[in-house]
Amino acid sequence: MAAPESGDGNNGAARMVTLISSDNTRFEVEAAAASLSQTLQLTILDGGGGGGDGIPLPNVDSATLSKVLEYCIKHAPAAANGGAPNATAVDRAELERFDNEFVNIDQSVLYSLIMAAHNLEIEGLQSLVAKKVADMIKGKSPMEIRRTLGFPDPTPEEQAEMNAHMLEYGWAYE
Amino acid sequence: MASGADHISDLPEGVFHHILSLLPAHDAVRTCVLAHRWRDLWRSAPAVRIVGCRDWPGGIEAFGRFVDGLLRHRRGGAPLESCGFDLDLEVDPSDLPAVEQQGNSCIRRALRRKVRELRFDVSVQITPRLLFTLSDRPLASEHLTRLELAGVQGNAGVLDFSWCPALEELKMVECSVGSLAMHSPSVKHLSIKYCFFYSNYRTGLSFPNLVSFKFITNCGRAPLLESMPMLETAKVRFDHFYDDRCRNGRTDDDCGDAFCYGCYYYYGPDDYDCVFLEGLTEATHLYLSAFPELVCLHLLSPQLSYYLQFYYFSCSKCKRSNYYTAIMTNTCLDCISIVPFQSPCFNLMPPVVCSRPPRCIIIENV
Numbered sequence: 001m002a003a004p005e006s007g008d009g010n011n012g013a014a015r016m017v018t019l020i021s022s023d024n025t026r027f028e029v030e031a032a033a034a035s036l037s038q039t040l041q042l043t044i045l046d047g048g049g050g051g052g053d054g055i056p057l058p059n060v061d062s063a064t065l066s067k068v069l070e071y072c073i074k075h076a077p078a079a080a081n082g083g084a085p086n087a088t089a090v091d092r093a094e095l096e097r098f099d100n101e102f103v104n105i106d107q108s109v110l111y112s113l114i115m116a117a118h119n120l121e122i123e124g125l126q127s128l129v130a131k132k133v134a135d136m137i138k139g140k141s142p143m144e145i146r147r148t149l150g151f152p153d154p155t156p157e158e159q160a161e162m163n164a165h166m167l168e169y170g171w172a173y174e
Numbered sequence: 175m176a177s178g179a180d181h182i183s184d185l186p187e188g189v190f191h192h193i194l195s196l197l198p199a200h201d202a203v204r205t206c207v208l209a210h211r212w213r214d215l216w217r218s219a220p221a222v223r224i225v226g227c228r229d230w231p232g233g234i235e236a237f238g239r240f241v242d243g244l245l246r247h248r249r250g251g252a253p254l255e256s257c258g259f260d261l262d263l264e265v266d267p268s269d270l271p272a273v274e275q276q277g278n279s280c281i282r283r284a285l286r287r288k289v290r291e292l293r294f295d296v297s298v299q300i301t302p303r304l305l306f307t308l309s310d311r312p313l314a315s316e317h318l319t320r321l322e323l324a325g326v327q328g329n330a331g332v333l334d335f336s337w338c339p340a341l342e343e344l345k346m347v348e349c350s351v352g353s354l355a356m357h358s359p360s361v362k363h364l365s366i367k368y369c370f371f372y373s374n375y376r377t378g379l380s381f382p383n384l385v386s387f388k389f390i391t392n393c394g395r396a397p398l399l400e401s402m403p404m405l406e407t408a409k410v411r412f413d414h415f416y417d418d419r420c421r422n423g424r425t426d427d428d429c430g431d432a433f434c435y436g437c438y439y440y441y442g443p444d445d446y447d448c449v450f451l452e453g454l455t456e457a458t459h460l461y462l463s464a465f466p467e468l469v470c471l472h473l474l475s476p477q478l479s480y481y482l483q484f485y486y487f488s489c490s491k492c493k494r495s496n497y498y499t500a501i502m503t504n505t506c507l508d509c510i511s512i513v514p515f516q517s518p519c520f521n522l523m524p525p526v527v528c529s530r531p532p533r534c535i536i537i538e539n540v
Binding site for chain 1: 182184186188189192193196197198200201203204205206207208213236239240242243244247
């Protein structure tokens with residue numbers, strides 16, 4: 001296992017693994033970063049992904065994977081410290097700033113990220129993107145929510161269905 | 175470019191539940207107008223968070239109807255994993271009883287829905303500050319495992335948790351205890367922070383299964399701790415606000431000052447050696463910090479008198495109050511480390527004097 005001795009990395013580079021996106025792009029990344037994914041962790045612990053092999057990820061395209069790896073590389077050092085109990089306030093503020101910037105993205109990219117985080121089981125990223133969507137919904141009327149999330153204006157039937165719903169659950173709209 | 179709707183409608187149910195769990199309940203319910211397949215998802219969301227702000231439209235009655243509707247319309251037997259109330263109330267003091275009645279019935283409703291984790295956090299925006307009074311009868315649930323109370327006024331009824339046999343974690347923040355006893359046969363993790371105890375009576379804490387205990391910066395009289403044989407970690411911090419402090423700086427016995435009540439109310443059952451520390455002696459890791467003038471909490475126990483020294487150990491040279499953390503690493507006190515704070519001339523002071531020194535004392539400067 002590479003994690004324990006990868007501390008300073010001065011006796012040779014940290015262990016690397018290769019991930020292959022759905023469109024066959026190869027990404028070489030430190031095992032510690034890729035291991036933030038619960039799905040990949042076991043494979044990596046078993047020694048997979050090294051050398052010329054690579055781990056294929058048929059559900060994740062290269063644009064999304066590069067974004068996911070950007071997150072993992074940034075968060076890997078803190079995760080290696082077991083949730084970083086001794087991280088300084090500066091480090092935490094920096095991660096927070098990074099996270100805020102990171103989800104400031106186009107919605108279609110955001111949804112791809114949600115799916116990738118879900119499939120790869122990257123807990124921190126799952127929470128981050130879910131919170132982003134929740135923030136987009138919070139405090140809005142149904143119509144505003146639809147517009148924010150890029151839904152087209154409702155058809156007359158949908159509008160009727162919405163009205164019926166709002167009538168039935170009036171207590172939720174008072 | 176594909177529209178957002180194409181993607182968000184495809185999210186797996188688990189992901190959508192995750193998003194719903196981060197939303198206040200009234201926002202979560204409104205998402206059902208987004209897509210047909212989401213229509214009823216909120217009704218089975220495992221986590222519900224109810225946020226009542228001071229400007230809840232329609233007032234407190236509408237809020238009551240909302241919570242009622244939310245819990246009543248849950249789909250079949252969908253388990254309610256967690257239910258959180260974050261209430262920020264701005265009401266006329268004369269309306270508070272009506273609001274309290276609504277809030278109390280919300281708690282009972284969530285319990286009837288077999289909630290496993292319940293959080294009830296209230297802040298009443300009135301000056302002087304009022305606490306939200308919980309109704310004086312025990313909470314009863316076979317399913318509740320975790321309870322968090324903040325900003326409430328407790329009482330003997332609600333703080334008797336023997337009707338919650340599965341309750342393992344209890345957290346109280348900024349609550350008034352308002353009872354002579356707190357009891358749970360099942361709780362393993364207890365945290366009491368910034369709470370108010372009586373200043374002229376001691377509250378008995380009976381938590382025989384406790385494994386971890388946090389008791390941080392509360393005020394009033396330190397409670398009587400009953401035996402906790404399973405205790406592993408205790409973090410205890412006494413700050414300024416304790417009533418167990420001698421205004422004349424005495425820590426051994428009655429200072430003779432009729433206006434000083436610091437050494438009053440030391441009573442306990444016959445088999446108690448000390449008021450507060452008795453229960454902690456079973457901890458394998460104890461982090462204890464206190465101001466030096468804290469009256470010893472062990473008056474009934476001559477053999478524990480070396481605790482005393484840690485509290486009122488002050489620097490004779492700079493006259494500054496010193497403040498210590500004693501860390502016991504095992505129950506036999508083979509090893510105690512004492513961590514002094516705020517002492518620029520610490521090394522000029524004599525080492526800790528103990529009437530029966532433990533075998534090993536470690537003094538660290540932090």
